[in-house]
Amino acid sequence: MKRRTLVGGIAAATAAAVAPGTAAPRRIGVSDVERLQDRFAEIVASDHRRGGQVDIEQRAAALADEALTLQNAGTATQRVRRNLYAAAAAFRSSAMWAAVDGRRYDTAEAHMRRAQTLAEMSGDQAIKFRIWSHAGTMYRHMGRPADALAANDVARNLHIARRDPQFAALGLARQGAIHGAAHAQTSATRAFDQAQDAMLRSDPDEHRPMWMLAFWDEAELHSLALSAHLSLGDYATAEFHAHRCLASLRPQMARSRAITTTRLAHAQLAQGDTDTATATAMKVPADAATEHARVSRMLREFSAALRATAPSSTAAQTWTEHTTAWRATA
Known part of the structure; x- marks a missing residue:
């Protein structure tokens, strides 16, 4: 009896000593991802209003870092972790695009490399497409049509572009713009015709990411x-x-x-x-x-x-x- 009392007392004392200095690890969940997605929507909206501004680039990069900080802030399911990497990649791709739109190409390339790494870690096909398609546009603006076509082809060859005609249409339309910059008229015309056909084949009710719904349409x-x-x-x-x-x-x-x-x-x-x-x-x-x-x-x-x-x-x-x-x- 005395021994049990002694052991119980030691255990209680140990727990009391440890408790003040330790806290249960935070659980990172879907609500955290949704909060980041709301912030991503704000970045995209800012881009459509005032594209190319340094403050948009900086905010997007900071939010990418915030998404990564959450990875180490507590426990999470593998699905949530992949979504956090996808969110970080999305923010980095927006930082990249703001830099491209502002003609800050060295900075844009740095964002692109980071975004590509994060996208691979997420496994998210849609954000991979966005990053590589943006890379093609970046190289087109830089006057490097061969690199632009190569980058855009990476996007166009992803499974999501083969499965969803809307992604195929966007890839083809950007390919047409690249062919135009390269003064390849026949190829440009063919690409735009194919893009139009792909848009007509697409299912308007299919789920697509917010960033795509925000800009891709007949006007674009x-x-x-x-x-x-x-x-x-x-x-x-x-x-x-x-x-x-x-x-x-x-x-x-x-x-x-x-x-x-x-x-x-x-x-x-x-x-x-x-x-x-x-x-x-x-x-x-x-x-x-x-x-x-x-x-x-x-x-x-x-x-x-x-x-x-x-x-x-x-x-x-x-x-x-x-x-x-x-x-x-x-």
Whole structure:
């Protein structure tokens, strides 16, 4: 009896001594993943409003780190851990895209490498597709069409792109834009025709990730076709796709509207319609014109082309006054 009492007392004392310094490990669950997914939706929405900004890139990278911190914050099922890696990869891919959109390519490549590693750890086919497809777009903007095609082919050869026609359509449309940048007109036309066919075959009720639903539609297809035909020098067709894109763009796609409007102005100017082109370019909001790297660069190119083709025109004078006002408010 005394022995049992002694052993019980030692056990109780030991438990009392240990308890204050130890806590049961936290259980990481589905609610934690859902919270991160809500934050991801915020990042995507910010990108569509103000794409390319450094603060979007930094927020996305910080949230990727937050998702990884959760991996070591407690216990979780294997499914939850995979979802955490997928969330981290998604945030990194958004950081990558913000850097691409802002023409910060060295930073974008660093984000891409980290995102690719995280995506492999997650096993998530959709986020792998997003990262490799973004890589193809990045290399296209960098003027490296061979690398762009190779990266985009990785995305297109994933199982999800073979199974779901919507993923196939996005991969084909981006391939068409790459072919346009490489001045391969026949290949570009074929890719866009195939993309359109794939979209028509897709099941609209099939579950797809939020990031895809947020942007991929007929307007984006026309946007990519616009980019391709501008590169090919087929300005009338480029103008057609620009109008189709603008007519179907969702209201929240402010960044896409600014890019498309700028490209439309280029297509109109290349066809000799200086007055219409200038009026179109003046529709680009001042914040996009001065703060978005891609839009700013394209508008500088528009200014140079306008001065070269019609230096003494009323349109050129009007445009100069308009851009001066932009700089004054920037």
